[in-house]
Amino acid sequence: MAGYFRIYFLAQGKEHMVETWLNSDEPTSCDQEVLDALMGATPPGIAPSILRIIDLGTDGQPMLYDEFKVIDSKGITYGLVFQKPSHSGWFYLADLTDFERRPGKEIINDSFIIPGAVGYVLSNRSDFPAKATINWERLSVECLGEEFYLVPWKPLPYFL
Secondary structure (H helix, E strand, O other), X not given: OOEEEEEEEEXXXXXXXXXXXEXXXXXXXXXXXXXXXXXXXXXXXXXXXXXXXXXXOOOOOXXXXXXXXEEXXXXXXXXXXXOOOXXXXXXXXXXXXXXXXXXXXXXXXXXXXXXXXXXXXXXXXXXXXXXXXXEOOOXXXXXXXXXXXXXXXXXXXXXX
């Protein structure tokens, strides 16, 4: 199924974005359509670097899924932002292995506390716990002056 996507990329040390129609369900930075859209938005002789690709809804806003992993630019996971069935609002869970029970703390005013990265030894672990704020327009989380990404996630069925 095709759709509109927002591609964030770096060119000459600055972040840019392009919104475009792609004939793909889950485009990657290796897809020719993505590369063509990127090159069409970049001046000749400039080498862009793709940061991320976001699925857009019919209203032009980022698609909101039921679960998002919170991931930094190195791929380290800092938890899960999700919706609980029959509850309104969003919740944060630090440890994805506990997802089956769906505990988690309610996110208030798009803010929550990240205790650290479960399963990783971080060089900046003394900076945690840290306040995090969601930016729904960018599908990202600001924490400790860095941008973490909200990446759609589907848990594996329990009975596999």
